[in-house]
Amino acid sequence: MxxxxxxxxxxxxxxxxxxxxxxxxxxxxxxxxxNVKALIIGPHETPYEFGFFEFSVKFNKEYPRKSPSVTATTTNSGRCRFNPNIYSSGKVCLSILGTWRGERGEEWSAAQGLESILLSIQSLMSSNPYENEPGFEEANDISDKENQKCYIAKIRHETLRISIIQKLEEYLGLSSTSIASANAQTQTVAHPEDYEYDSEDDIDIDDSSVPWEPFKDLLKRRFLWYYDSYVQTIQKAMQEVSDGQSFTRMPFEGSNNTMDGVFNYTELLRRLNNIKAALDAESAKWATEGLSSKNKGTTVAVNLARQFDQIKEAFKRGDVTHNVELENGNPFVWVMTYFGRPMTNFDGGIFRIRINFSPRFPEEQPRVKFDPPVYHHRITADGIPCYFPNPSRREDVKQHIEAILAALEEESPRYDPRTLVNPEAHRLYWGSPEDRKVYNRKLRRSVQQSMDNF
Known part of the structure; x- marks a missing residue:
C-alpha cells in the first residue's frame, strides 16, 4: 500500500x-x-488577482483512500484570514478534505487528487468571497451588501501587501525586521532609509538555516509580468478608499481569526516600485557575476557559451535572419536582433531582445526584455515578454528563444487572463473589432519606432 x-x-x-x-x-x-509545497496564483477579476498564496500539503500513508491535510501558509504569521474558508490559523475548510460538511457526493474519493484539491481551493478565491460564508443567502440585506463590498476591498489590499509585496521584499532583503513587524501590526508608513538591501557577496549564508523557498524565482518572474496590473489595481483602489481608513470586521470574523488593519495604498505603491527597481538591479547584477563566472570557467559559463555558439550557427544556416551576439563577450548576456516577418504586423520591425542569465541558471530562469519595448498584449509596458518554455527543458536556451518568438508571432492565441501583462494592450486586443483596430495601429507605430531607433 x-x-x-x-x-x-x-x-x-x-x-x-x-x-x-x-x-x-x-x-x-x-x-x-x-510533504509538498503548493502555490496558487489568484484568479483574474477577483480581489486575489495575481496574488501568491502558498499551502503545505501532507499526504498520509493511506492516500489516495484518505485525503491529505492542507494548511495555508500565506497568513501573515497567523494574523490574516484570507477567506471565510481559509482561516488565519491555516485551516482550509473544504468538504473534499473532510474539514467541512458538504453535500452528498462532495466528500473525498480516490478518484480525486492533488490538482483537484488545488483547483477547489482556487475556486474559493472568487470575485465575491463573502458568498463562501454559510448562511450567506439568508443574510443578503442592505447591510450585508455593504459588508461584501468592504470585505472585497480589504482582501484586495492584503493580497497586495502580504502575498505579493511582503513576500518579494523578504526575497530581496528590502525590509528590516523592525519595519516588517511594525507594518504587520499597524501598517506604519516606512521610508526608503528604513530598507536594507542584503548582498550575498557580503555575508556567509548557512544553507541549513535558510528556509526552503522553491517558488522564489517563479514569484520574481511573475511579479515582473504582473507589475503593471498591480499598479493599475492600486490606482483604482486609491479612488475608492482613503489612506488610514480602517478595515471593517466581518460578522463571521472572530478575535483570533480575522483580517484587521488599515488601508495605505500610497505606501503599497512606493514599496511595489522599490521591488521593481530591486529586481531590475538584480538582473543587471547577474551580468557582473557572470563575467566572474566566465573567468573562473564555471560549468554554467561553459554551457551557456556552448549553447550560444550552436544557436548563432543555427541562425546563420536557417531561413530566418535573426542574429544573436554576446554583450562584451559575456555568455550571461545575450542580445538577439529580431527582424519582423514580412506580411505581418511586424513587417520591417527590428527589435533588440536582451536575455540576462543568472550564474545559477537554470535554477534561476533568464530575464528577457525587448529594447525598446514593443506594444503587444503579451509584452509588458517595460518590454518583458510573457512566454512559456518547455518546463522539462528549462536549461535549453533554444527553447526559450522559440517560446519568446511564438508568443510574439502567434496569430490566433487562445484567450487566457493569466497572460494579462499589459492591461491596456490586453483590453484592446480582446475587445471589440474597433478596439482591435486601435491595438493594431499602436503595434504598427511601435514597429515603426523600432526601425527609427535602430
Whole structure:
C-alpha cells in the first residue's frame, strides 16, 4: 500500500510540474514526496488577482483512500484570514478534505487528487468571497451588501501587501525586521532609509538555516509580468478608499481569526516600485557575476557559451535572419536582433531582445526584455515578454528563444487572463473589432519606432 501511495503521489506531482497551468505550482524537498509545497496564483477579476498564496500539503500513508491535510501558509504569521474558508490559523475548510460538511457526493474519493484539491481551493478565491460564508443567502440585506463590498476591498489590499509585496521584499532583503513587524501590526508608513538591501557577496549564508523557498524565482518572474496590473489595481483602489481608513470586521470574523488593519495604498505603491527597481538591479547584477563566472570557467559559463555558439550557427544556416551576439563577450548576456516577418504586423520591425542569465541558471530562469519595448498584449509596458518554455527543458536556451518568438508571432492565441501583462494592450486586443483596430495601429507605430531607433 505504501509503495502504491508513493507512486500515485509522485505521478500527480510530475503531471502538475509538466502542466501548462500558469496558476498552479508544486514542489517537494529531496525525496520527501509526502510533504509538498503548493502555490496558487489568484484568479483574474477577483480581489486575489495575481496574488501568491502558498499551502503545505501532507499526504498520509493511506492516500489516495484518505485525503491529505492542507494548511495555508500565506497568513501573515497567523494574523490574516484570507477567506471565510481559509482561516488565519491555516485551516482550509473544504468538504473534499473532510474539514467541512458538504453535500452528498462532495466528500473525498480516490478518484480525486492533488490538482483537484488545488483547483477547489482556487475556486474559493472568487470575485465575491463573502458568498463562501454559510448562511450567506439568508443574510443578503442592505447591510450585508455593504459588508461584501468592504470585505472585497480589504482582501484586495492584503493580497497586495502580504502575498505579493511582503513576500518579494523578504526575497530581496528590502525590509528590516523592525519595519516588517511594525507594518504587520499597524501598517506604519516606512521610508526608503528604513530598507536594507542584503548582498550575498557580503555575508556567509548557512544553507541549513535558510528556509526552503522553491517558488522564489517563479514569484520574481511573475511579479515582473504582473507589475503593471498591480499598479493599475492600486490606482483604482486609491479612488475608492482613503489612506488610514480602517478595515471593517466581518460578522463571521472572530478575535483570533480575522483580517484587521488599515488601508495605505500610497505606501503599497512606493514599496511595489522599490521591488521593481530591486529586481531590475538584480538582473543587471547577474551580468557582473557572470563575467566572474566566465573567468573562473564555471560549468554554467561553459554551457551557456556552448549553447550560444550552436544557436548563432543555427541562425546563420536557417531561413530566418535573426542574429544573436554576446554583450562584451559575456555568455550571461545575450542580445538577439529580431527582424519582423514580412506580411505581418511586424513587417520591417527590428527589435533588440536582451536575455540576462543568472550564474545559477537554470535554477534561476533568464530575464528577457525587448529594447525598446514593443506594444503587444503579451509584452509588458517595460518590454518583458510573457512566454512559456518547455518546463522539462528549462536549461535549453533554444527553447526559450522559440517560446519568446511564438508568443510574439502567434496569430490566433487562445484567450487566457493569466497572460494579462499589459492591461491596456490586453483590453484592446480582446475587445471589440474597433478596439482591435486601435491595438493594431499602436503595434504598427511601435514597429515603426523600432526601425527609427535602430
Amino acid at each position: 505504501a509503495d502504491q501511495s508513493i507512486i500515485r503521489i509522485t505521478k500527480e506531482i510530475g503531471e502538475l510540474q509538466r502542466s501548462s497551468d500558469l496558476s498552479l505550482a508544486v514542489a517537494f524537498r529531496d525525496r520527501d514526496v509526502r
